[in-house]
Amino acid sequence: MKMYVTSVLLLAATASFANCSGGDSTKAVKPNTTVVADADNAGLKLPSGFGALTVAENVGRARHLTVTPQGNVYVKSSKLVDGKGILELKVNANGKGEIVKSFGTFTGTGITIKNGYLYACSDEQVFRYKLDANNEVINPNAPEVVITGLLNRHQHENKTVALDDAGNIYVNIGAYSNSCQEKDRTNSSKGMMPCPILDSAGGIWKFKADKLNQTYSDGVRYATGLRNVVGLRWNTQTNSLFVMQHGRDQLYQNWPQFYDSIASAELPSECMFELKQGSNCGWPFTYYNHLIGKKMVAPEYGGDGKKVSTDPAFQDPVAAYPGHMAPNDILFYTGNQFPEKYKNGAFIAFHGSWNRAPLPQKGYFIVFQPFKDGKPNGDWEIFADGFSGKEVVTSTRSAEHRPCGLSQGPDGSLYVSDDSKGTIYRIVYSGK
Template sequence: MKNRSSIFLLTAAFAGAVLLNACTGNSKKSTAENTDSSKTAGVATASAGLTLPEGFNAAILAEDLGGTRHIAVSSQGDIFVKLGKPKDGKGILVLHENNGKAEVKNGFGDYEGTGIYIKNGYLYTSSNEDVYRYKLNDKNEVIDPAKRETVVKGLLNRNQHEAKAIVLDDASNLYVNIGAYSNSCQIKDREKGSLGQPGCPILDSAGGIWQFKADKLNQTYKDGVRYATGLRNVVGMDWNKQNNQLFVMQHGRDALHDIFPDMFDTKQSAILPAECMYAIKKGDNAGWPYIYYDQEQRKKILAPEYGGDGKKDGDPTHKFINPAAAYPGHLAPNGLLFYTGDQFPEKYKNGAFIAFHGSWNRAPEPQAGYFVVFQPFKDGKPDGKWEVFADGFSGSPENTAKGSAVRRPCGLAQGPDGSIYVTDDSKGTIYKISYKK
């Protein structure tokens, strides 16, 4: 057991070393500058293959379920999981936890997708083109899995950034990410030296968050509102009840060196641009594809496709919103959860957990990510340094560096007892993380 613990402590230390090379200092003057943290808080302990802060424990509830993406847990403790692709004809699994294990009760929904959310007596789910809902009974069980209602249909899917993440507010509004089917809106996508399309026509129907009514059926684009634009792709999103506001995690652009080798070296391309958390209000523009956020220079930079050189100010007229917080590049934030439970220590209350799926495009630098981090909040805003909360999903430091992670965290949910659940979409694992004093 001693050797096993040492391995996991080395994993956390390696991740810290990689990320410290990717980040610079932290300042409370601007929450967008919170890029200087990577060490697991307190004393790391090994549990179910993960390293966690002292006092926390992880349990593997289920394995080999398929590509488990986002997750929702009912007040009765039933676990609803959306699979990226159906397994045995089932795209949604319902599990019930008993004595530290979760057994599959049933499955339904023969479609691929990512989003799943429980609200106002319905289970909402998404495919890559539509959003559906299923009526729940007073025990939050789906009454008739064969009877799904279509809330929104015909959303754009061009097989790039196609996942439709969803979240609902307390005013019966539904928010859907429609990712941009492009890296940086070039005339020829991802081609060396190709410039950006003037006016970026992609933004008309993608690259942002759309708002629909949660209780109206068969809506299309014309029924919705483009709530926010200039977001390349969002998979992690949640509603922050502390300030009644939508928060999202953007996947930043790729390939700065590959497309513009005269302006960016491979190391710059590996760590830039930042993965950004945005606090969204109606009408906001985060600036994609015209700008990106450089966490080392701590400012918005004009994209090279639109005349930038890696240094030019991307927003001299201040028309684009600033990130609420910024993280190292290419870590792929796929899950976001605001913690409102009472089980964890007080420092976690109303803070944000972020599941970083892990990088694939940092070579020749080591790959990084494959962990869950915690971002402290105060009065509804990021406050202080972020820290690695759960690490070890990849299996080893060598797996992390090579990008060959055994497991990759994706979805997050909070249970009725204040525990949090984490999905892995490589091995189909569901973890439950709890705290005991």
């Protein structure tokens, strides 16, 4: 099969698939009866009754992806392939895909479909492409600029988006710092007070989805105190924005008087937050310790690894996970193909850690977080594992694949992108 690399459109001839990145949700038909999983489940370990197949390989550094109701998949690449950054993949009746078109001269992470447009992000801008009735891009060489001039200081620069049903688009702007120290990532350097980074980064900004050429002055800071968010999703059940924060690094390296290497490997937690207008999630002043279920005062701001934050200005996460696993996407499952326990729950793509030494690296899997009445309910579980190809991952370079993006197909299948070797996976449920 001939492959190119940049932007992806999957055209499934039988069962199609769609993405909910911007809030769209499509009803699915149950069960999967058309696509057969690979004999080895594409190398993945899954719960009983589930299977997986490789849709495509070598499609670049595939970050986020979105699937149309017709079964087309668009993939955003963080590296240009033949000068293009968006890939369009067509899938045959067996579920195997082939790149048929590439466009967009910018790299980036975020991509989603909403109200007849394909939205795609560079690290400084948000673009949109008008779609026809079949959700195909009408003019791939002339995207409209929705937002421009977003901050990029080459640390946590990836931009992703989510859209609500009221005409708003939400953009993450990551902090260009680990913990807002006077000297970033430096032993015992104090935190700046106030933290000047929060004026233009370290949060979520809200803009109008249908207004062109917006800049910072056209948007509002929707939420602050978020070091870096790559995964964000509008939850149509709760009518609210959920995000996954990457926690800060180097507690032991920068503050060895308060932390040992094991504590620094496990902390701080990777956190899920439900945001409202004005939410403050605490970075850089606090971090979350899932081992004791408390917000802690950051060492840069007077903490010692034991001092609990009681400041009511900083909200608690709705769920928390072990540190340094890098949650890169979140998806609320609205399909009907998977068993009922998965309905309205969240799938989370953990990209995998780089800084858990002396412990093994962790992540490189898809987690399922049960929800009830719009809130996380019960313990999370590993849903899809085996992406790394290793029983023990000692370094990020040794991981064969790293899950990054998630999308739901109209038949209820789950799509996963890998930005290491450019593999697109599809997970299906047959009940067998």
